[in-house]
Amino acid sequence: MNQNIKKDIIQILLSLFFIVISFFIYEFKIIFLIIAYLIVGYEIIHKAYKSLRVGGFLDENFLMSISSICAFLIGEHLEAVAIILFYRVGEVFENYSVNNSRKSIKEIMNLTPDYANIKKGDKTIKVDPNSVKIDDIIIIKPGEKVPLDGVIISGNSTINTSALTGESLPLEVKTKDEILSGVVNISGLLEVKVKSEFKNSTVNKILELVEDATAKKSSSEKFITKFAKIYTPIVVSLAIFMAILPPIFVGDFKDWLYKALIFLVVSCPCALVVSVPLSFFGGIGGASKRGVLVKGSNFLEVLARVKVFAFDKTGTLTKGEFKVDKIVNESFITKDELLKYAAHTQIYSSHPIAKSIIKAFNQNLDENLITNLEEIPGQGIKAMVGGKEILIGNPKLLKDFTLPNLDETASFIVIDSKFAGYITFKDELRDGVVNLISWLKNNGIKTAMLTGDKNSVAFNLAHNLGIKEYYAELLPANKVEKLENLINKKPKNSTLAYIGDGINDAPVLVRADVGIAMLGTDAAMEAGDIVLMDNNISKIKLAIKISKKTISIAYQNIIFAISIKIFVMILAVFGLANIWLAIFADVGVTFLAILNSLRVFRYASKI
Structure with missing residues (x-):
């Protein structure tokens, strides 16, 4: 008091x-x-x-x-x-x-770390988190807040993510795991390599969103x-x-x-x-306590009238944690060489497929080999790697080449204007997706899916989930166009929600009556009106009920x-x-x- x-x-x-x-x-x-x-x-x-x-x-x-x-x-x-x-x-x-x-809002505001322990040789110095640079090494002791986003390079621990995500169970982390600012280290000593400055950190972005919400x-x-x-x-x-x-x-x-x-x-x-x-x-505070960040009371009102729910596929309905399944090469190149070229083109990409290729390569990437890298949204990447011109992406990027017809998700690779092979991937549904789609349908909310993936993959997923309306092989601009069609068809005085996690979802999140972002890219978090802090898609039910x-x-x-x-x-x-x-x-x-x-x-x- x-x-x-x-x-x-x-x-x-x-x-x-x-x-x-x-x-x-x-x-x-x-x-x-x-x-x-x-x-x-x-x-x-x-x-x-x-x-x-x-x-x-x-x-x-x-x-x-x-x-x-x-x-x-x-x-x-x-x-x-x-x-x-x-x-x-x-x-x-x-x-x-x-x-x-x-x-509960104040509890989120208390996520702000007071200091960071930066490693300088054999010593650690306590500094303002704003002064820490990318690639600096920081030490996080048991009981301390994680001040900046980074990757663990040494140590194992359990962390308390409740203030960030609403999840009460501690999370186990180990070397090579990513760790977000705002969580609390519970047990072990961690060395973390910083991946973003404080002004761009997860915790600072959340604080800015909360300050704007009311x-x-x-x-x-x-x-x-x-x-x-x-x-x-x-x-x-x-x-x-x-x-x-x-x-x-x-x-x-x-x-x-x-x-x-x-x-x-x-x-x-x-x-x-x-x-x-x-x-x-109370609605905003209660939702934030459960790991659902609502950026303003107007979005609660819009969410309460939702009658159409459109989903992105990769990283939203699915985990987006792709694993390389098969590497199929042409005779002039080995599988290892094909994977090497593919991995180097993905060095700066945050796409889940890019991460899976780099993980499968499992070697250090040499930035000096890469020049003229260009990412083409919704299609793929073009780059020079070791003096060779590499094109890697979907059939839209390689429309001038004869490609095999595949049902799986795949990246096709061209080296110096010659088709060199392809890599296929496996993805899994997010936990709770099946129950969520069923709940939405039972509550009179129509569902749809918009994806850049190929039609056969989209069809199989939509059929398995019971989503009757889906659109595949869409570029970001096409996603907005299809969303416009859904908006025009929605019932009178109702609203449409869209949920996505990537850069290519940002325009669609902005255009939807209410955009819901997974905790993925910065662009998606900024464009979304509501953010699911722990990427638990089943919390959409929670958000709708609260609204x-x-x-x-x-x-x-x-x-x-x-x-x-x-x-x-x-x-x-x-x-x-x-x-x-x-x-x-x-x-x-x-x-x-x-x-x-x-x-x-x-x-x-x-x-």
Whole structure:
């Protein structure tokens, strides 16, 4: 509990103390009530005064101040104190709830490493992570946060990835494994070769995404902001009208002023402007706690209306951890030579197939052999290796050559304008994919697949998963075109989601109504609206459930708050409501709406 909340609670308890005393020492009752009022009301009146100076006469501080002062003037002393007292109670509960909802976001922000142990000869020096360069060697001791992305060159350990991915089970790591910044080393001493500077590290990118997330408001939040700007002036105008005009014709000024005060108290839009954003904040915080990073509340709202889900194939539906299956060579070159040339062309590529070729080669790559390397998106790579012109890729790149017709995923290789052979690969489905596709279909969400892979491979995968609509052999631009077709065919008032992991998915992620990125390339992470931090594709179900619950609770709060306020105002007009009921319609409804909003976070933690 922070100091401001503690101070507020002390003021509330002191005010309650003087209210209680006022009942026992009747001759000083008004004095005690004034003291009780000033203890909890001074800050509110001061804020109202400051607001008046800049023209903000319809904020909640002014409304509570003027209504309580007027209540004092007409002799309703206890009600006057109650207006301010319960407003302060509502404020304390609101601040406490918001702080709690931010807890998981703060935990992510605490991923930031304070230092890195850089190795210099036989010594280690503690330095700022920002000063560490690529290829520097850092030492990570048990209990320390991993400050930068890298590859383990010495040591074995278990690491805690929960803050990054939401996964509670420790992960075993060993030499040659990649390790991401933000995780915590549990047991062994690790030497890590740095692969990216801190500004480009995984943890820094996540921090930037989290910082931007709360700034992107949903349409519901924007509606509430606009509604409050209209609702409050209208109700205040009605209160002024009620206090002035009816007494002129029917008299009884005090009675009509009392009704006007009820309108003033009810006019405060706290229940709406607090509970609705808090619902979305709870959704974002709850999702991040489970390893699903949502970049803004607007994306939760869009995800809740998804009726079409399009998937990338490699690295998304499949693990993207290709293994070289067969190497087929022509007579003028050996299999080892073919693999050597292929591996050198892939030296700078992050594609899963490139990594599998380099892994199969299992030797050091000589960068000095490589010149004029050009990566052609969706087709392959062209390069000079050891003085020979190498083309490696799919049939689109080698359309001028006669290639064997294969059902497997394969890379074809041409050396100095002669077809030299091909390499085939095996890939596996991601865990949970079958259940996810089945769940989406059972919930009325249509599925589709967009892939650059060949048609026969795409057909087999789509058929096995029950995906009826698929498009194969697509370049990045073609993927966007096909996605446009899917968007045009989706049901009215619904949205389309796309999930991918690679550079070629970035344009499609941006074009989709909501783009979901696996923790893959930087481009995909930046283009995606939602990021699955542990690459667990089954968490799409979790994200959809959280989004639907968030929207449901936000709308419950909107309908409940507006209905109660209108109902109390109608009762007030007919003389059937008092200040206490108005206080409930303001503070009580705010209290209940906030409690309802907190259900989102609890729901996200349990499912």
